Amino acid sequence: MTxxxxxxxxxxxxxLLAVFVFPLWQIRLQAxxxxxxxxxxxxxxxxxxxxxxxxxxxNDLNHYIGMKAITPNVIPELKIMPYLIILLxxxxxxxxxxxxxxxLMGWLMLFVGMAGAGLVDFYxxxxxxxxxxxxxxxxxxxxxSYQPPLLGTKQLLNIxxxxxxYIGALAIGLALxxxxxxxxxxxxxxxxxxxxx
Amino acid sequence: MSFQQQIxxxxxxxxxxxxxxxxxxxxxxxxxxxxxxxxAEQVYVPPxxxxxxxxxxxxxxxxxxxxxxxxSGRHLYTIPVFSQDPTDGYGYTEETKALFxxxxxxxxxxxxxxxxxxxxxxxxxxRWLFVNDNNTPRIARxxxxxxxxxxxxxxxNTAGNHASPFTSxxxxxxxxxxxxxxxxxxxxxxxxxVPIASYKKNFKSxxxxxxxxxxNGEMKLDFQIMVPPFDYDLGRFGLGPSKDWVFFTDYNSEExxxxxxxxxxxxxxxxxxxxxxKKVAEIAHEGKGQIVNATYDHNLVDPKTDVAKTExxxxxxxxxxxxxxxxxFFMPAPKSPHGINVTPSGEFIAEGGKLSTVIPVQSFAKMxxxxxxxxxxxxxxxxxxxxxKDVTAxxxxxxxxxxxxxxxxxxxxxxxxxxxxxxxxxxxxxxxxVVDRHATYYSPGHLSIPGGDSRKPWGHYLxxxxxxxxxxxxxxxxxxxxxxxxxxxxxxxxxxxxxxxVEGEPHYAQEIPAxxxxxxQVKYFKLEDNHNPYVTRxxxxxxxxxxxxxxxxYMTAIRSHFMPDNIEGIKMGDTVYIHxxxxxxxxxxxxxxxxxxxxxxxxxxxxxxxxSVKWEPRQVGVFPFYCTDFCSALHQEMQGYIRVSPANSNxxxxxxxxxxxx
Numbered sequence: 064m065t066x067x068x069x070x071x072x073x074x075x076x077x078x079l080l081a082v083f084v085f086p087l088w089q090i091r092l093q094a095x096x097x098x099x100x101x102x103x104x105x106x107x108x109x110x111x112x113x114x115x116x117x118x119x120x121x122n123d124l125n126h127y128i129g130m131k132a133i134t135p136n137v138i139p140e141l142k143i144m145p146y147l148i149i150l151l152x153x154x155x156x157x158x159x160x161x162x163x164x165x166x167l168m169g170w171l172m173l174f175v176g177m178a179g180a181g182l183v184d185f186y187x188x189x190x191x192x193x194x195x196x197x198x199x200x201x202x203x204x205x206x207x208s209y210q211p212p213l214l215g216t217k218q219l220l221n222i223x224x225x226x227x228x229y230i231g232a233l234a235i236g237l238a239l240x241x242x243x244x245x246x247x248x249x250x251x252x253x254x255x256x257x258x259x260x
Numbered sequence: 261m262s263f264q265q266q267i268x269x270x271x272x273x274x275x276x277x278x279x280x281x282x283x284x285x286x287x288x289x290x291x292x293x294x295x296x297x298x299x300a301e302q303v304y305v306p307p308x309x310x311x312x313x314x315x316x317x318x319x320x321x322x323x324x325x326x327x328x329x330x331x332s333g334r335h336l337y338t339i340p341v342f343s344q345d346p347t348d349g350y351g352y353t354e355e356t357k358a359l360f361x362x363x364x365x366x367x368x369x370x371x372x373x374x375x376x377x378x379x380x381x382x383x384x385x386x387r388w389l390f391v392n393d394n395n396t397p398r399i400a401r402x403x404x405x406x407x408x409x410x411x412x413x414x415x416x417n418t419a420g421n422h423a424s425p426f427t428s429x430x431x432x433x434x435x436x437x438x439x440x441x442x443x444x445x446x447x448x449x450x451x452x453x454v455p456i457a458s459y460k461k462n463f464k465s466x467x468x469x470x471x472x473x474x475x476n477g478e479m480k481l482d483f484q485i486m487v488p489p490f491d492y493d494l495g496r497f498g499l500g501p502s503k504d505w506v507f508f509t510d511y512n513s514e515e516x517x518x519x520x521x522x523x524x525x526x527x528x529x530x531x532x533x534x535x536x537x538k539k540v541a542e543i544a545h546e547g548k549g550q551i552v553n554a555t556y557d558h559n560l561v562d563p564k565t566d567v568a569k570t571e572x573x574x575x576x577x578x579x580x581x582x583x584x585x586x587x588x589f590f591m592p593a594p595k596s597p598h599g600i601n602v603t604p605s606g607e608f609i610a611e612g613g614k615l616s617t618v619i620p621v622q623s624f625a626k627m628x629x630x631x632x633x634x635x636x637x638x639x640x641x642x643x644x645x646x647x648x649k650d651v652t653a654x655x656x657x658x659x660x661x662x663x664x665x666x667x668x669x670x671x672x673x674x675x676x677x678x679x680x681x682x683x684x685x686x687x688x689x690x691x692x693x694v695v696d697r698h699a700t701y702y703s704p705g706h707l708s709i710p711g712g713d714s715r716k717p718w719g720h721y722l723x724x725x726x727x728x729x730x731x732x733x734x735x736x737x738x739x740x741x742x743x744x745x746x747x748x749x750x751x752x753x754x755x756x757x758x759x760x761x762v763e764g765e766p767h768y769a770q771e772i773p774a775x776x777x778x779x780x781q782v783k784y785f786k787l788e789d790n791h792n793p794y795v796t797r798x799x800x801x802x803x804x805x806x807x808x809x810x811x812x813x814y815m816t817a818i819r820s821h822f823m824p825d826n827i828e829g830i831k832m833g834d835t836v837y838i839h840x841x842x843x844x845x846x847x848x849x850x851x852x853x854x855x856x857x858x859x860x861x862x863x864x865x866x867x868x869x870x871x872s873v874k875w876e877p878r879q880v881g882v883f884p885f886y887c888t889d890f891c892s893a894l895h896q897e898m899q900g901y902i903r904v905s906p907a908n909s910n911x912x913x914x915x916x917x918x919x920x921x922x
Contacts, residue, residue: 099847116845123819123844127894201894 064162065252069243072167075238075245076155079148080169082107085230088185089113090211092121093223103133105185106143110135128220129200130209140184147177160192161195164249171242178239184220267429270418285471290506299858302748305332313710313771315723316389317744319374319764321796323370325391325402326763327856330710330721331746331770333760341400341409342370342393344653344861350409352838352861354872355792358568359559362396362414366707371395371420374494374765378477382429382499382606382715388477390425390434395832397421399434399470406782410561416554416576417444417466423495424468429503429715431472433537434479437508438465441515448486448552453873459517463489467508469537476857478560479710483544484579485584488532488641491524496601497537499715500606502624504538507609511596513640524616529592532600532611534585534627540579543587543627546751549579564791566869576921581642589631590640592648593620599665603674604691604715608653610674612664619663619676621692623653654692659685669853670717677704677724684747684754698754700730700745709749710771718773722747722754725766734760742766744911783847786870790898792870794839799823804915806834811913817851817865819892825922829913832871832880832906839872840865852888855902860887 064072073108086104093100100121102113108131112118122132122240135141158166193210210217214227228236305311311329314336319326322344344351344360350756351360360366370393377384389402397415399851402408415421420439427434441463443454454462464486471482491512513530543549558571570698581588593762594616602609609622617911630651632634636644660678663685668674673695676685682703686696694896706725710718710895724747741761750757773902796802798812802823806814811834822840830836842851844867853863858875865871877883887898912922 119844120846123846127892129821201897 064159064164064167064245064249068249069162071245072155072159072170075241076152078234078238078241079152079155081234082148082231083145085234087229087231089227089229091225091227092164093225096222106141108141108147110138110141115221124222126198127196127202128207129197129203131197133192133197135231138188138254140188140217144181151177154220167242167246167249171245171246174239174242178235182213189213209220261456299755303331303333303746303758305329305334310774312774313718313721313875314777315704315708315769315771317725317766317769318372318375318391318870319352319473320742320767321371323372323393324764325372325375325389326766328406328744328760329774330723330760331757333744333746333758336827337407337763338743339402339407339409340765341372341391342398342412344368346861347487347864349861349863349871349873352649352873353863354874355567355870356561358570359412359561361557361559361570362398363416363555363572364396367396367702370398374426374435375425375768375770375774376425376427377714377770378431378834379427379429379470379714380431382503382783384711384714384770384772384776385431386772389433389770390427392421392424392436394420394422394439395437397424398423399436399479401479401735404476404777405780408561408565411477411479412559412820413470414556414558415468415470415481416556417448417464417484417552417578418442418468420491423492423508425470426497426519426538427472428497428506429472429499430593433482433497433541434470434472435491435495435497436468436470437487437495437533438467439491439493441465441491441771444730445553447550449889456517458513459489459689463515463517465489465492467492467533469541473504474760479558480577481556481573482541483549483579485535485540485579485588486514486581486641487603490531491520492533493597496602496609496713497598498609498624499602499604499862501610502602502606504536505624506535506537507600507602508533508535509593509597509600511598511614521679521689524909525596528595530594530596531590531645532593532597532609532622533643534589534591535584539587540584544577544579548583549577550574552578564803566785566790566792567879582675586631588643589627589636590643590645591622591627591651592645593622594618598663599678601666601668601674601713604668604670604712604717608689610656610666610676612666612676613659614662614679616660616663617661619656619666619687620657621653621689622651626653627651627829641657648918656687656692656694658694659687660697663703665706667707667712667722668717669709669712669722671719673751675707675709675722675754677707679703679705679727684722686749686754696753698747698756700724700726701732701743701759702726702730704745706766706768708769708771710773713770718771720748720750720759721771722749723771725769727765729761745892784845784849785866787843787845787868788839790841790868790870792839792841794837794841795870796841797843800918802915802917804829804913809834811836813915816838816843817841817853817898818843818851818885820887820898821917822887822898822900823917824915827901827913827915828903828905829879829907829911829915829919830904831911832877832904834877836875837872838875839870841870842867844868849891850889851891852900854888855885862896864889868906871908880904 088105091102104111211224212226298451313330315328325339340350378388390871395420401411403410418438419442424436425434443462466484490510493509495508512524553574594613598614599612660681662680692825704724708723712918724745726743729743732743746758842865863871
């Protein structure tokens with residue numbers, strides 16, 4: 064690996080730590096009687112209210128349609144994910160220090176795998192949250208489920224839910240792009256293809 | 261068309277033109293009564309937009325403060341202050357009822373007159389609003405973050421708390437001075453049980469100075485000054501150069517005790533009482549004067565528990581004019597003056613002459629010179645009387661009949677209400693010349709310009725507080741809301757913009773730019789900060805506890821159920837306290853609590869707060885209770901039952917929600 068590429072991998076690894084400073088994802092809810100808006104910030108290790116007490120309000124509203132309450136401290140992913148990010152960070156730094164292309168490939172594969180698994184898991188959680196409804200709920204709309212969108216906007220009864228990746232996820236995405244770029248360059252600019260000066 | 265027809269057409273056409281011309285001339289002469297051409301644009305606040313000013317009006321005999329938006333005149337809220345409110349439980353709940361304690365016992369109503377903002381550097385700061393009860397001498401403090409009454413202080417040795425509660429430049433003190441002189445206990449007087457006809461000998465008055473804690477607004481009666489038994493009417497602290505002084509008007513320097521409309525209107529001059537409060541306070545703090553016994557109640561909402569508590573106080577420091585040489589003076593003023601106002605510059609003091617046809621304007625500089633020269637024309641009870649000519653800058657003539665109050669625009673002009681001639685009169689402070697006038701409908705008492713009683717009037721609008729309503733609105737039987745009129749005073753001429761009716765009979769108002777108050781509003785109370793001794797923070801902590809014949813129900817409310825909502829085991833003869841905690845943490849989601857047969861009151865419980873109501877059942881049966889504030893789509897389902905059994909029954913305390921009691 065070139066010096067430049069090793070520096071880039073160091074930068075990409077450090078960028079992963081942004082998830083400890085910024086939320087990964089943001090879900091914003093709008094409804095006629097909530098002009099001030101409601102929302103959730105999804106962190107690597109927590110789900111927090113966008114404005115004070117929003118989780119309680121969202122849980123209050125959702126109990127009418129039988130959705131489960133969001134209780135961040137019982138979501139197992141939030142406990143595991145921080146360690147996975149630290150693992151990726153340590154592996155990335157190791158790769159840049161040792162500078163072996165095989166390590167780079169291993170790191171990148173793990174990274175892609177984890178990012179993909181994370182998104183699938185998030186989608187499944189949303190699906191379960193929106194479909195697994197209490198049969199005794201006060202409000203039952205035939206055929207209606209309440210899965211929030213993974214990306215974009217969706218109208219759910221009176222609530223318009225918008226889901227967007229936030230700085231944490233964007234940093235991961237950018238780190239992935241850098242990793243991919245370095246891998247591509249390393250592969251096609253390797254000594255196999257050029258004369259060593 | 262025949263010639264005759266043509267003549268007839270011309271004739272008819274002529275009449276039509278004449279009638280139209282008459283109608284137009286009728287309209288233009290009536291224009292001021294209807295308003296200005298573009299008035300609608302100036303007072304229109306589109307849906308979803310906010311007014312630019314808050315206006316706080318006293319309700320007079322409603323005992324409350326009404327809040328309106330300007331320029332729209334929309335009624336935003338009513339703050340219960342001295343009057344119990346059975347709809348939200350204010351004054352009935354265990355948390356609020358102590359606010360109503362006085363040395364006379366529990367008093368469920370009051371007569372609010374003068375709302376007054378706290379000030380910083382002579383400018384309204386919007387932290388607190390103080391207001392007096394004229395009837396039972398008390399001052400209340402309203403917290404402008406919550407629009408709630410947090411404190412009520414009773415004042416001893418006084419009656420008719422009218423000239424109250426005006427604030428000094430940095431809210432160091434509030435004033436209160438006796439309107440209705442009374443006999444006082446020894447050593448201040450000769451006892452309270454004396455013949456009324458012994459007024460001149462036995463009746464006394466005091467000027468009270470209430471100190472305000474600059475951090476939390478808490479009030480303390482610091483000292484009182486004995487003053488002659490006149491009827492003191494209104495007061496104002498000085499501003500700028502005069503800020504160390506306070507000025508009061510009085511009528512009844514005749515010292516009449518019956519048929520005052522005649523007997524208190526005999527002398528050509530009454531007085532303005534000027535007191536150097538700053539120096540008097542220093543002297544009082546040095547220990548001058550006398551500590552006398554007096555019983556009065558101080559009611560304060562504990563900021564931690566949000567529960568009002570009463571402290572009964574027994575002492576007050578009283579000073580006599582003889583202790584205060586050179587610090588108190590009378591300035592003569594034409595006949596039974598009513599209002600008194602200090603110009604924003606602090607240089608001039610203007611009264612409403614009421615029974616005089618002029619507005620006297622005293623100069624503070626002239627007053628100081630007269631004091632230095634010791635140029636007096638006698639004294640009353642040891643208080644020297646200054647010479648009217650020496651202290652008067654000018655008399656404003658042609659001010660209409662029955663001038664009552666002045667207010668100021670900060671651009672060198674004063675505006676006076678003339679009650680009898682029913683008009684607002686604009687005059688130049690420096691020259692004393694009247695420059696404009698405008699009819700009002702009808703008979704304005706007070707008037708208010710935003711910040712007009714401070715060093716920095718925000719101006720632009722003038723609110724006339726009319727005392728007589730008559731035909732201005734759709735009639736509502738013999739009694740009608742009072743009518744306010746909003747004027748635009750940004751130009752040279754007064755322009756009438758809007759009429760709007762208001763609750764009760766406002767005696768004064770205070771306006772402040774909305775931006776000073778709206779940003780700091782409390783939207784709900786944090787449950788974790790709720791330290792009410794009967795709070796229930798979680799549904800699983802809800803419970804019913806019997807202790808002898810007392811039963812405490814710890815209940816939660818959240819959309820859309822109570823916990824518990826089925827309760828059994830209450831017996832005849834029990835005293836039941838129902839403590840409801842609204843465990844919502846969201847803006848504008850109050851819950852109500854109403855119980856069939858409840859003789860006490862309903863309750864509104866704001867998110868995060870606990871309110872408790874006492875219930876002594878008089879019938880055996882099962883009594884439904886429910887939420888009275890439409891909280892949610894399932895609000896109608898937010899209900900429950902309490903079973904009351906005979907005294908000798910063996911039904912045990914059981915309770916729950918979503919299960920059958922066993």
